[in-house]
Amino acid sequence: MARVFPSQSLRARLVTAFLAVSALSALITAALTFREGREAILQRTQATAVHDLRAQIDSLAPDLPFPPRTQDLQNFALQLDRAGGSRNWRTSVSYQDGPAVPEHPPDGRSVVTDALRTAVRRQNAPQFQRVDSGGRPWLAIGMPVTFAGSGHKPSGLDVYAEFSLNDERGDIDSLVTAAQSGVAPALALAVVPALFAARRVLRPVRRLRQAAEKITSGALDTRLPVTGHDELADLTRTFNVMAASLEKDDRELRRMEANARRFAADVSHELRTPLAAMSAVTGVLDEDADRLPSDTADAVRLISSETTKLTRLVADLMEVSRFDAGAAALHTDEVDLAVTVRKSLQARGWEDRVTADLPPGVRVRLDPRRMDVVIANLVGNALRHGGAPVHVLARVADDRLLIDVEDNGPGIDPDALPHVFDRFYKADAARTRSEGSGLGLAIARENVLLHHGTLTAANRPGGGAVFTVSLPLTAGEAGEES
DSSP: OOOHHHHHHHHHHHHHHHHHHHHHHHHHHHHHHHHHHHHHHHHHHHHHHHHHHHHHHHHGGGGGGOOOOHHHHHHHHHHHHHHGGGGGGGGEEEEOOOOOOOOSOOTSOOOOOOOHHHHHHHHHEEEEEEEEETTEEEEEEEEEETTTTTTTTHHHEEEEEEEOHHHHHHHHHHHHHHHHHHHHHHHHHHHHHHHHHHHHHHHHHHHHHHHHHHTTTTOOOOEEEOOOOSSSHHHHHHHHHHHHHHHHHEEEEEEEEEEEHHHHHHHHHHHHHHHHHHHHHHHHHHTGGGSSSSSHHHHHHHHHHHHHHHHHHHHHHHHHHHHTTTTOOOOOOOHHOOOOOOHHHTTTOOOEEEEEEEOTTTTEEEEEHHHHHHHHHHHHHHHSSSSSSEEEEEEEETTEEEEOOOOOOOOOOOOGGGGSSSSOSSTTOOOOOOOOOHHHHHHHHHHHHHHEEEEEEOOOSSSSSSEEEEEETTTTTTTOOO
16 A cells, blocks of 8 residues: 655655745845945945045145136136046035036036935035936035035035946945845855754654554554653653553453353353353253143243243354454355255245345355355344345345345334344334344345355345345355355
């Protein structure tokens, strides 16, 4: 039988969860690194630019005449542009809230916003702003010029510088690329500890599954070593306690079952001799019952009837004990089915109460004595609890022999159908006495099972019950004893 290993899907889920956590951690780390790196690059660029611009202003502003003319402002801005060096900034200068000089940069666009100019004038302190223009990042710096030695009194001169952050963007893009490149190796390296962790977690689960399979197959002495102090160790301890309890209960049940079988067999055996004597005595009394007084004759007939029932019950109990002990044996022979069934009916005088539809020439290998018991018990049950006439139908279908025993009674209560083959089961709880022993259907079923067949009970659509015996055409060959 193929076995399913659910631990494989659990392993996949554990590895996937581990990798998901690793990926999330790597992404969070990369995002934080990117954010901090980006901020550090921009802050350093801003600080350096502000420092350089202030240094150039402090160097060139003392030579600027006050109040400056427009040409002076243009020359001052030109000197600042030349001093930008590798930063390649472009500057503009305004005086006393006048227009910026030069009014337009060489490319005709300026990234210095009115908001930046307003902030510089109001706060009289350096201000900066990062903007995107033309698909490129820019840094705009506004710096007021103050008079030295006068408490940094505003001079009314404001300098604005703007330069591209393309180089910084390249550095930031390199950070992103490095972060993305690091995620894939991190996930690949995480597979190894993920597999190791999953294997470590699933090893106790796999052992529990194997131990459970052993217990299922009957090895109730299976135990597992307990290692560690985690939840899986607690589960292993609980499993061992459960296995010990099952083993103890199984031993006790087997002992009680063996005692019950032995008791039934012993009682049945011990009753055979006195019952044989009683049957002989009641047989003699039956012959003289007509010459006895009426009350005495009735008592003799009652004793004879009850003795016959008790003899049949003891015989059935002995048969059941042989089934329970596994001592029932098949003695098979190849017989004609129609002849076997008709002999069983004739031996009990049921020809006028039972109709039989039996195909001629069907030969099957079975135990004639046990098949006689099956037919007798099924037909006898139908006559007692069903309604005449009883019909026996045999047919061959799909290499199997099917025998139906139908009656015309009220049928079987649906609640009683699952229990009709139980020993001593009575569908009517108020019916405490019957002619049968209460074991007939159970014995019939055991005999059919011994032939590797099945016996089922159902209700016919038109009314009445039907019992169906299904046997392989070579019913007795497997496990045959002779």
